[in-house]
Amino acid sequence: MLEIQRVQQNKSDAIAGLKKRGISNAEELLDRVITLDQKRKDTQTKLDSILSESKTLAKDIGRLMKEGKKDEANAIKEKTSVLKEESKKLAEDQKNIENELIKALYDIPNVPHDSVPAGTNEEDNEEVRSWGTIPELHENNKPHWDLIKDYDIIDFDLGVKITGAGFPVYKGKGSRLLRAMVNFFLDEAAEAGYIEVQPPLVINEASGIGTGQLPDKEGQMYHITEDDLYLIPTAEVPITNMYRDVIVKPADLPIKNVGYTPCFRREAGSWGAHVRGLNRLHQFDKVEIVQITKPEDSYSTLEKMCEHVEGLLKKLELPYRVLRLCGGDLGFTSALTYDMEVYSAAQKRWLEVSSVSNFETYQANRLKLRYKNENNKTQLLHTLNGSALALPRILAAVIENNQDEKGIKIPDVLQKYTGFDRI
RNA sequence: AGAGGAGUGGCAGAGUGGUCGAAUGCACCGGUCUUGAAAACCGGCGUGCCGCAAGGUACCGGGGGUUCGAAUCCCUCCUCCUCUGCCA
Numbered sequence: 116m117l118e119i120q121r122v123q124q125n126k127s128d129a130i131a132g133l134k135k136r137g138i139s140n141a142e143e144l145l146d147r148v149i150t151l152d153q154k155r156k157d158t159q160t161k162l163d164s165i166l167s168e169s170k171t172l173a174k175d176i177g178r179l180m181k182e183g184k185k186d187e188a189n190a191i192k193e194k195t196s197v198l199k200e201e202s203k204k205l206a207e208d209q210k211n212i213e214n215e216l217i218k219a220l221y222d223i224p225n226v227p228h229d230s231v232p233a234g235t236n237e238e239d240n241e242e243v244r245s246w247g248t249i250p251e252l253h254e255n256n257k258p259h260w261d262l263i264k265d266y267d268i269i270d271f272d273l274g275v276k277i278t279g280a281g282f283p284v285y286k287g288k289g290s291r292l293l294r295a296m297v298n299f300f301l302d303e304a305a306e307a308g309y310i311e312v313q314p315p316l317v318i319n320e321a322s323g324i325g326t327g328q329l330p331d332k333e334g335q336m337y338h339i340t341e342d343d344l345y346l347i348p349t350a351e352v353p354i355t356n357m358y359r360d361v362i363v364k365p366a367d368l369p370i371k372n373v374g375y376t377p378c379f380r381r382e383a384g385s386w387g388a389h390v391r392g393l394n395r396l397h398q399f400d401k402v403e404i405v406q407i408t409k410p411e412d413s414y415s416t417l418e419k420m421c422e423h424v425e426g427l428l429k430k431l432e433l434p435y436r437v438l439r440l441c442g443g444d445l446g447f448t449s450a451l452t453y454d455m456e457v458y459s460a461a462q463k464r465w466l467e468v469s470s471v472s473n474f475e476t477y478q479a480n481r482l483k484l485r486y487k488n489e490n491n492k493t494q495l496l497h498t499l500n501g502s503a504l505a506l507p508r509i510l511a512a513v514i515e516n517n518q519d520e521k522g523i524k525i526p527d528v529l530q531k532y533t534g535f536d537r538i
Numbered sequence: 539a540g541a542g543g544a545g546u547g548g549c550a551g552a553g554u555g556g557u558c559g560a561a562u563g564c565a566c567c568g569g570u571c572u573u574g575a576a577a578a579c580c581g582g583c584g585u586g587c588c589g590c591a592a593g594g595u596a597c598c599g600g601g602g603g604u605u606c607g608a609a610u611c612c613c614u615c616c617u618c619c620u621c622u623g624c625c626a
Contacts, residue, residue: 159588163595170595173607177556180606188606195606362585483586493585 116220116480118495119152132226135233135442144223151216158212162205169198221330225477227442228414228451234441241441243453246425247434250460250516258461259511260392262518263289266538269393281382281397283507288538292513292525293400293506295532297375300402300427300503307423309373309404314353316376317344322356325482327448337379346379350403351500355478358407362493363486369416370407373503375400393507394466400506406499407484410476413497414451417473420501421453424469427504430528433457433512436465450475457508461515466508471501514538 122129122145133141172195179188232241263269268289274282285293301311323329323345328336337346347353354374363370378401393399404423408416421437428435440452449472456465476495479485488494517524523538530536 156588159595163588166596167594169606174557176606181556192606199606 116217116477117148117223117226118476118480119148119220121476123149123152129226132231132442133224135227135231136224136445137233137235137443138224144219148216148219148223151212151219155209155212155216158205158209162202162209165198165202165205169195169202172198224445224447225450225474227445227449228473228475230439231445231451232439232441233443235443236441237444239441240438240444240454243437243439245434245436246429247432247458249434249458252460252516252518253520255520256461256515256518258392258459259515262514262523263392266523268292268514268538271392279397281395283393283396288533288535289510291533291535292529292538293510295529296504296506296509296513297400297402298532299529301373301375303427303430304373304402304404304423304503307371309371312354312357312372312374314347314350314357314374314376316347316353316379318347318352318356319344322352322359325356325359326352326478327481328352331447335381337381347376348380349378349502350374350376350401351405354403354405355407355482355498355500358484359482361484363407363484363496365409365486365488368407368409368486368496369412370405372405373402374405375402377401393511396507402503402506404501404503407479408497408499409486409488410494410497413473413475413499416497417451417453417471417499420471420499420503421455424455424471424501424503428455428457428468431509431513431526433509433516435468446470446472448472448474448477450477455504457512459512459515461518462511466512468508468512469502469504472499474498474500 117129126142126145126149129145130141133144138144172191176188176191176195179185179191232239234240257265260271266288268286270284270286271280273284274280277284305311317339320329320343323333323336328345328348333345336348339345353376354372357372358370377398379398380396382395382397404420406416406420425435425437435455435457438454438456440446440449440454445452452470452472454467455469455471457468458464459466475497478498479495482498484496484498485493486496513526513529514523517526521537525533525536525538
């Protein structure tokens, strides 16, 4: 959630930023927050002074009782009961105002970074750079949903039988290839200084709120109602929430974590064109990198994280492009996001395989994730994360782009992980 | 899952209805002393909110209640420990 102070100080910037997301009533939203905050302050001032008076009187009563001046004490008691009623009412008002304020803040997305182009959808995303050459495939090349059947490496029907649509079964060399990639990605991240973690795959409500999946997007997560827990939609949630309510020692910054987890997404209502095969699933694997940095370091860190992701794609010899997402395509909590897309020569389209974002203080503000700066002041940190990488689409691109008449060639860097060089 | 016990500041640990935001020790930071360090001594040392500030206010696992007044009493939830049961 946005910092109220920042909204107040740079209101026009915030409005301009939110307009890039296509939010036309930005000024109205921000004014509401500012008004509510002022109301909150006023109420608190009143409440505090009443509480202060009550406290003083309570102490007087205690003293008088001890001195045996019961009548005097009782006289004061009457006064305090009036104050108590007032403070009770004010406390209730205060709570209501605070709830309204938080709700209002939850409704406002992050203010995009200056470099984010305005726009309404993916067509307005800006290509920053690209790499690699699109391979020429043989005449009878096939998309991955056919290849996986031909070589019997991924079975969707079996997944349907066990669970339902969107839960594939990886088999034999398919399963080995998946595991090989996970290991490759984790090793590369370790090499780049990320500390590996294995977080829970199930999170509580507070964690969902911390990273912004709740209260808005609960429909996207699988909800275990009996225990009121959620299946993680991404490792970002448990990993970032490790640092909820933490004041980090400056010496520990930047924090760099990597985690491999399955991810679970209901994807309610988002099925349709372009989601065949591995392109969109309810359960998929992902290696996620997360960094927590000082505010002044976050944008250079974002670039480094992109370099890391691009390094993986280069080693896998996959042609890719990097997009800077426009305001309309930008995630709710993100200030700047780069999407990495790999070109699938068989599907003849770009596949999003990674998304690297800087959330600035938006998540940290909800998480209460802070550090003591040089002036010994507690200050919000910046959070960043990126997929490095999302497995199914990478696997799809790898088998599609490396197919020939005789089968599928495994990229060189993966061979020591798979133990085989062809499928 | 059942029975019992417990949750207090970075840690340890006192505090069972009033002057307790909380003793004390350790850790940490600053200073004195010292060539330097250690020891000793002096001072500082939680977080949020309101306030220009002085200061005020809230927080003793979470939520609710009793009371003029709650770390302390009551209810409820959570977590941890011990024993029993079950289990990869």
